[in-house]
Amino acid sequence: MKKAFTQKDVAKFAGVSQAAVSRFVSGKGSLSEEVRNRILTAINLVDYKPDPIARNLSNRQSDIVAIVMANITNPWYPVVLELITRRLQTLGLQVLLFNATPPQTVDDLMPLVLRYRVRGVIITTASLSSKSAELCVHWGVPVVMFNRYATLGAGYSVSCDNIAAGRKVADEFHRIGAQEMAYIGGIPEVSNNRDRKRGFTERIAELRIRPPMISEKEYTYDWGYAATLALFKKNPAITAVFCADDEIATGAIDALRFALKKKVPEDVVLIGFDDHPIASRAAYQLTTVRQPVEEMIEQALDMLLNGNGEPELRLLEGEFIYRSSMPAPAA
Amino acid sequence: MKKAFTQKDVAKFAGVSQAAVSRFVSGKGSLSEEVRNRILTAINLVDYKPDPIARNLSNRQSDIVAIVMANITNPWYPVVLELITRRLQTLGLQVLLFNATPPQTVDDLMPLVLRYRVRGVIITTASLSSKSAELCVHWGVPVVMFNRYATLGAGYSVSCDNIAAGRKVADEFHRIGAQEMAYIGGIPEVSNNRDRKRGFTERIAELRIRPPMISEKEYTYDWGYAATLALFKKNPAITAVFCADDEIATGAIDALRFALKKKVPEDVVLIGFDDHPIASRAAYQLTTVRQPVEEMIEQALDMLLNGNGEPELRLLEGEFIYRSSMPAPAA
DNA sequence: CTGTTAGCGCGTTCAG
DNA sequence: CTGAACGCGCTAACAG
16 A cells, blocks of 8 residues: 655655656656766666656646447457557557447447547447537547548548448359349448448449348347348348358358258358458358458557548458358469 | 636636535535535536546546456457446446556556556456565555466455366266266466366266366467367367367367367267357357356456455356257256 | 645746 | 746645
């Protein structure tokens, strides 16, 4: 229960003023060699560590970044969270984690988040409402939406080029001659779902193939499973399914194999999205569009920390990962 | 970029002293009805929200709890994280997330964690070294180890009764007449691995069955897969495998089915641990020992927030969840 | 019951 | 180059 040593203590030991110590640790202002050394030895002596809380109060700028998530149990997000925290820690920043668990929305959480004088906010859930966006601008806190973007052009966004990816999936299905296709989507309003669907259906139209059946609801295994059952009941002739993420896709594969007794890829081919850790398992071997997570994070943090305030959307390309659920073209 | 309203502002609007406002928001001390109302209207007027940072500085006690994790990508931990943050948020507490990514250890992280004047620390990674334990005691910060316990009897711990569970697994295997068994473990030093192994092997010895083959390394799918291949190469007659967690178990199942062409459960039965989200999927249908996560969290937070400082280990019972990888006894 | 005062630990003028 | 002094927003003792 002892108190930590403060700059005042260091100052006393070094026989200088507290202000000098402050200048030393911050590196701002100038100190004589003499004083610098005395302070340094004093700091080592008492093992002084700056108090981030006090610093934040005085600064009005903290070293913590808030992350608002709602989908931690979707296996792709732990990967994201892992990489973000790791990257942030190397930058000397910390992560304050907020869980937007329904019915709690980002809008509800935002005022709370802002109270912590965070350096910035990363949102992987829904997108910013205009109300929350205003709030952030108001308090001068940068926000970046990760894997989705705001329809109202506020804040920063990083996302995969979902439209292009959707088009490519259509091309792949076309390449192997699929005629009856389906799209099993995630949350209808979310930008990534809309874009993946759009790229897919638009390209299918261009190719003059019959429009795919569409069913969308949420990004879960259970939904993928249930949607597959429903879709194939309506149309047993489907031979190619594009799933908006890997959770949905693995659910679809299980439904196909274990409930509908179909073979993947012989009877039905599937393509997912994300390349999350489960997708590569032997039980699934899912062909998928890998999101360039590390690069996305790099871009997100760049905007967050070095952004000029102008809303911006950075689009990165996804990478096709071929596995057995949808074989690669013969080389 | 506007400044937030402070107690001082509220005080000015209400025509009272700032201290009065402080008493109002904290609920401590007494105020006249008169003043109370004036303050309340002033607060609503300017939409005053207390500043947690400033409060922390003044208090020497924060409203944030640190969580130190290293295994976020193991699907059981997102569940834990999700539930902890949710529970904490309802208590008005926030989560500061630290990633002990190798080679960074808990010991390295602890001094950093402590600087944030956190209310407490939850560790799901390794257990406290004596050095770190001392540090926490020194600063009066309570620590609880989640799903593991300290060998040196410092800090709080919540864990499943792993020994009992291990014994029960042995009984189950014995019930169906298995003779050649194996244990695929996680990180050798971790208490939960040691206890699961111990309960299992001890009970097997009591039952006078041949001792199981043992192989342990880490809690991952890949390890489960690799270990299975290696074990069955040495002894193809194995018919029952106990895996220290579900990640290992699902890896083992895939190795069995896809590499070794064995049938589960006809040729080999398996039991895992945790009951993580993947275990219940159609592709695995894993019989497992479910950890009572919610109750564990409840106990963990109870000790963290209301503990008396005495080291304590709370052991909760696991629940057998029967699925097809090891059928339940006929009723 | 209420206001005044003194910190919490640090950054930042502002004189010397 | 350096130290004294003030403020960040809030809590807690202390008088009235």
